[in-house]
Each structure stands twice: as C-alpha cells, then as structure tokens.
Amino acid sequence: MLDLLFHTQMSLGLGQAAAVAVLAIIVAQFAARRGAKIGREIPLVLLRGIVQILLVGFLIAAMLRGPWWTGIPVLIVMIFIAATIVRRRVPELPGAYTLSLLCMAAGAGGVLTVMTLLGIVEPKIIILIPVGSMVIAQNMNIQSLFLNRFLGEVRSHRGEIESALALGAAPEHAAESYLYASFHASLIPAIDNLRSLGIVWIPGMMAGMVLSGTSPIYAALYQFVILSMIFIAGAVSCLTATYLVPRRIFTPQQQLRRLT
C-alpha cells in the first residue's frame, strides 16, 4: 500500500520507518495505560534508534567510496564502545573496561582478522562493517553475560571459594568451577542460535540477502558462517576472560576481594 504513496526507494523507506514507529508508539501508549512505564521511553528509543542507524547508513555510504581498510578503524571504535557498555554491567569488577577490551579484541577482533585473512569475510566495506558489527555486538552480549554470571557465582559461593583458599588452593583453582559454569551459561544463546537455525528462526541477514537477490542456498550457508563466527568470538573472549578475571577478583595476597 505504501508503495502507492511513495515512488522513490528513499521516500518509501522513510514512510515504512514512520509507519512502524507510529505503530510502536500506539502499542506503547496502550501498555502505558495498563501500567507499564514505557509511554515516554519508547518514542525516545525509536528516535535514538533511527538516528543512530541512519548515521551508520550515511557512514557506510560515504565509506563505500573509499578503500576497504577504512572499515578497520570503524570496527576498532565499535570494540572500544562495546567495552564501555560491558563495564556498565559489572561496575563492581576492578578493571572491567580493560578486561572487556582485551577479551573482545581477542574474541571479535581475532575472529574477524582470521576470517578476513582466510577470505571467509570478503575485504569489502559493504560486508566488513555489517558482519563485523554483528560479531562485535553479539560478542559484547556474551561478554556481559559471562562477567555478570561469574560475579553472581562468586557472591553466592564466597564461602566455598574461601574454604578452598583456606585449604591452600591457588585462586584460579578456587574459582575454576564458577568460571566454567559462567562460560557455559554465557554461550547458551549462541549455541541455541546454531541449534535452532532454520527451524525456529531465519536470521535477518539471510532474509536481507535473499531479498536483495542472493541465492537462498548461499545466503543460508553465509548465515551459518556468521553464527559460527559469533560462537567462536564469544568462546575465545570468555576463555580469555577465564585467564584474566581471577587477577581482578583476588588480591596479590590471594584473598578474595569484597564485591559490593
């Protein structure tokens, strides 16, 4: 119906965005009348979302004219921003920003570098930025889940950890079972995404590729590649964290810090 009103791709896109935004606001207002406190938040979130994604659209459009490697600093900046978001999830963890930065540099950064060198991710801006941002964003979520869960485990098992220390255990060993429980828990979404791929959901990127004329078979294979990259990046970043986190929750005298 909208295509009868809008005759260019740009105006059609704006019309579609306006239509879904109005619908979202109507739903939010109904929810607000039932007591949900989202009446004011949703219009702001929608506005923020459209501005951010449009800026990225303009950025990619501008970068398409430049060499592919200009995508690298953009992805690096994304990793820095993602680390600040992870830090907000675990403000009680000393050095959380540096820790998250190192873990995501190893995870998302390492995986994207290797995949690009292997030619699995083509060195083209139009591929590097969207694929890179997906891997970084999911890596950020996995990293947040890992640290959040781990600190929760430490708080609720303080007695067991200190009992292990009191028996002469090394700090890494005293916290080991909680590190790996958190490692597994944080990767559950990524593992379930792979498990349910095509059965429960068809990811947005595959849908987009099909809509833009790519063979559905190739789009399916590529989506599998992306989800596998997300899993690998998440696993690498959390494994890195299992080595780095103990140094932050234990003192140099091998005492468990108070996490408040």
Add this chain to the structure above:
Amino acid sequence: MTTNAAVLEARNLSRTLDQPGGPKSLLRNIGFRLDQGQVLAVLGPSGAGKSTLLRMLNRLDEPSSGAVLLQGADTREMDPRNLRRRVGMVMQQAYLFPGAAAANVRYGPAQHGIILNDSQVADLIQQVGMAGYQDRDVATLSGGEAQRISIARALANQPEVLLLDEPTSALDDVSKQEIERLLATLVRERNMTCVWVTHDVAQARRVSDLVLKLEAGQAVGFGTSQELLHA
C-alpha cells in the same frame, strides 16, 4: 627466626576498612602468643572482630598494621598457599565441595601435590566419627555430619595450627555438643595449637587454656581461662 619462638604470635594486629563514609576500624592493636598445644578462645559478641582476627591469622584478610608470626617467621614473607596449609581453618558452615566426602578430604593435600590413598582418607574420616562415609555424596549429609567432614578436610593438610571460626554455632544442640567434644579431643590428642572463636562463654571455659575477650574491635581481657572464666 628466634630460638624460643611461639608457635603462633600476633603483634599489634589492626584492620581498618576504607569505606565511602570514611575508614572503619574493625580491630585495633591485638596481640597474643601461643605455644605448642595451647588453645586460645576468642570471646566476644557479634561484630566484636573475632572472625576478622581469625581471618588475618591465615591471611584470608590483610592486616592494616601489625604482624602474625608462625614459628617465629613473619607470615607476610610466606607464600599464602603454604601458610594456609600450615594454618588450617574450620568455618562456621562446612562449605563442602560438591561430590563425595573422600574428594573433599583429598582436596587440601592435592593442592600441594600430595594424593592421599584410600586408607589415609578412611583413617581421617574415621577420626571424625564418620567411618564408612567416604563415598557418600556430601549433599546428603546433615549439618553435623558435614561439619565433621570439613574438620577431616582441614586435618588432611596436617596443619600446625587450627583456626576454628564458631564451628558449632550453626548446629543443633546435640550436634553442637558432639562437634565440640570431637574438636576438643582431636586438638588434645594431636597437641595442636588452636585459636577457637566462640561467643559461648561456657564453651570457652570447657575448651581453652587462654582467653582473649574482644569488644568493638578492642581487646578487653587476655589471660588464662582459669583467671578470666573460672573466677
């Protein structure tokens, strides 16, 4: 190291916490000296600093000032893991690790590369009155049974000093008496030097040679059990 060194000595131990509202003093200038086989009861109400003192003795907490000497050697100069093997601890709750009782008993020595054989484990478990419980899942144990296994776990490291942090206060009356008797017997039989934190004056009278009374982080009495509790 001095020739007449005490087994365990605390010199002017203090601990202050840095908090947003300003520093908070938990313990101020505590000192004592224990020779081989002596049992010190640390008495005081909740919040007096009893557990804080105990945790500084095996360096689970760091003193802000003062020193702890084990056989005359400053514990700050020791590897914390080695110190904690030599100074064992039994906590208020057992905090057993998931799995079999035997695995819990083997845990401490394994941290130092020593694997206890089956008969050594059986012997330790028998010493705490739990003969035949080696393969029992600790999740199925009662509070008193769990505390017995945690005592066997601490003894497995063959510590020179035993720290007891209110080991009977989380138990029912029957278990409380049994665990107290068990600990008192083990400590006497092994001639172990022991620091026993309790808020129970009668218990302190029954088990200790020396008594340190704490109130609001300060020592308000130190002497023999006879002087302080039997008067």
